[in-house]
Amino acid sequence: xxxxxxxxxxxxxxxxxxxxxxxxxxxxxxxxxxxxxxxxxxxxxxxxxxxxxxxxxxxxxxxxxxxxxxxxxxxxxxxxxxxxxxxxxxxxxxxxxxxxxxxxxxxxxxxxxxxxxxxxxxxxxxxxxxxxxxxxxxxxxxxxxxxxxxxxxxxxxxxxxxxxxxxxxxxxxxxxxxxxxxxxxxxxxxxxxx
Numbered sequence: 001x002x003x004x005x006x007x008x009x010x011x012x013x014x015x016x017x018x019x020x021x022x023x024x025x026x027x028x029x030x031x032x033x034x035x036x037x038x039x040x041x042x043x044x045x046x047x048x049x050x051x052x053x054x055x056x057x058x059x060x061x062x063x064x065x066x067x068x069x070x071x072x073x074x075x076x077x078x079x080x081x082x083x084x085x086x087x088x089x090x091x092x093x094x095x096x097x098x099x100x101x102x103x104x105x106x107x108x109x110x111x112x113x114x115x116x117x118x119x120x121x122x123x124x125x126x127x128x129x130x131x132x133x134x135x136x137x138x139x140x141x142x143x144x145x146x147x148x149x150x151x152x153x154x155x156x157x158x159x160x161x162x163x164x165x166x167x168x169x170x171x172x173x174x175x176x177x178x179x180x181x182x183x184x185x186x187x188x189x190x191x192x193x194x
Contacts, residue, residue: 016095
């Protein structure tokens, strides 16, 4: 996929925009500014404050104790720093959608993780002989988790299941390499009798 337009389309389909978070933050700031402006206008007009007038708010800030214990100052600073880091991370880091890019020549193909998981589960079920309802697959951004719950006495070869899942993934030619993990969960009755 060499076209810049296709790369942009694939990125748009696999990453979520931050516009909702930005709109919420901007609306909150605008509401706070409207409130402060309203309180100032009411104070200048000689009307009673809605909640807290500018003079009362300023008096509260001035009335704060100047000898704040060091631990309290550090805790307040740490909370503000953590909130700042979270906001910066949300602003800078791209949001990821539950989709993967498939490399198919010059075309742009994007598949949902649920579709990929369902196909892997069906192949594992078909090839291993386990019923489909005993095979669960979850696909993340970096890994595939295959969970098997075979009936009592049914042997399962984890390396064969991993090879089946990896072969199915290879057939999709995903743009990013995924790590496969296989787990076998036995029913409770079998664990207690063993």
